[in-house]
Amino acid sequence: MSVADEILELFGEGGSGAYFGERVTQLQHALQSAHCAVLAHADDELVVAALLHDVGHLLGGNLHAEIGVIDHDSSCVEWLRARGFSERLIALVSGHVAAKRYLVATRPEYRERLSEASTKTLALQGGAMSDEEAQGFAASPYFRDLLRLRSWDEAAKDPEAVVPGLDTYRQRIEAAV
Numbered sequence: 370m371s372v373a374d375e376i377l378e379l380f381g382e383g384g385s386g387a388y389f390g391e392r393v394t395q396l397q398h399a400l401q402s403a404h405c406a407v408l409a410h411a412d413d414e415l416v417v418a419a420l421l422h423d424v425g426h427l428l429g430g431n432l433h434a435e436i437g438v439i440d441h442d443s444s445c446v447e448w449l450r451a452r453g454f455s456e457r458l459i460a461l462v463s464g465h466v467a468a469k470r471y472l473v474a475t476r477p478e479y480r481e482r483l484s485e486a487s488t489k490t491l492a493l494q495g496g497a498m499s500d501e502e503a504q505g506f507a508a509s510p511y512f513r514d515l516l517r518l519r520s521w522d523e524a525a526k527d528p529e530a531v532v533p534g535l536d537t538y539r540q541r542i543e544a545a546v
Contacts, residue, residue: 372452373542376421377535383427384535391486392528395426396535401525402518404532409521415514417545418461419521420538421449442466442494453546460511461518466494468519471506474498484526 370378384396391398403420411419425445442463449459469487472479474497483491491497498506509515 371543372546373539375452376424376542377539379424379427380535391484391526393526395423397528397530398525399423400532400535401527401530402521403538404530405521405524406518409517411514411517413541413544414455414458415461415518417454417538417541418458418514419518420542421445421458422462422465422518422522424448424462455545457511458545460509461514464506464509464511464515465518465522466490467498467506468515469522470495470498471503472516472519474500474503482523484523487523 380396380399384394384399393401399420399422402422403416406416406419422442425440425442425448428445428448442465446459446463449462469483469491473483473491480488480491480497506512506515
């Protein structure tokens with residue numbers, strides 16, 4: 370089975386589940402995130418990172434009944450690496466929670482825009498970064514892309530959105546491995 374087939378199957382099996390605390394499913398959230406990346410003219414690797422940023426929820430792990438897999442950003446790293454994804458894509462997927470923590474620490478208005486569910490997860494994910502953590506995060510070579518990915522993550526919660534389906538991303542996934 371190809372990696373693209375495996376991902377499509379993974380979303381087929383678990384993607385219809387609720388995206389914890391939001392009014393969209395896991396699949397709707399992933400597709401909307403990826404679509405935002407496409408509309409922003411992101412490169413294929415960043416589009417696939419947007420699609421897969423919450424794949425850790427589908428893989429299982431440290432499950433919290435209300436908010437899903439708490440460490441979903443890090444628990445998927447080995448899974449992504451085993452499938453041949455680049456270190457950049459892995460860093461983007463595993464860094465999207467840190468991006469939220471960074472934005473809460475450096476942009477007070479950002480916290481106000483978080484959904485109720487995202488605010489709850491923030492507390493379990495370490496809260497706002499310290500000044501030292503924020504400086505280290507800002508030094509990442511992927512800093513700008515992490516912030517872009519985070520903005521798409523926040524925008525991808527519209528239960529009425531109509532976006533292209535999962536198979537649309539097959540070629541991008543194949544190109545990213």
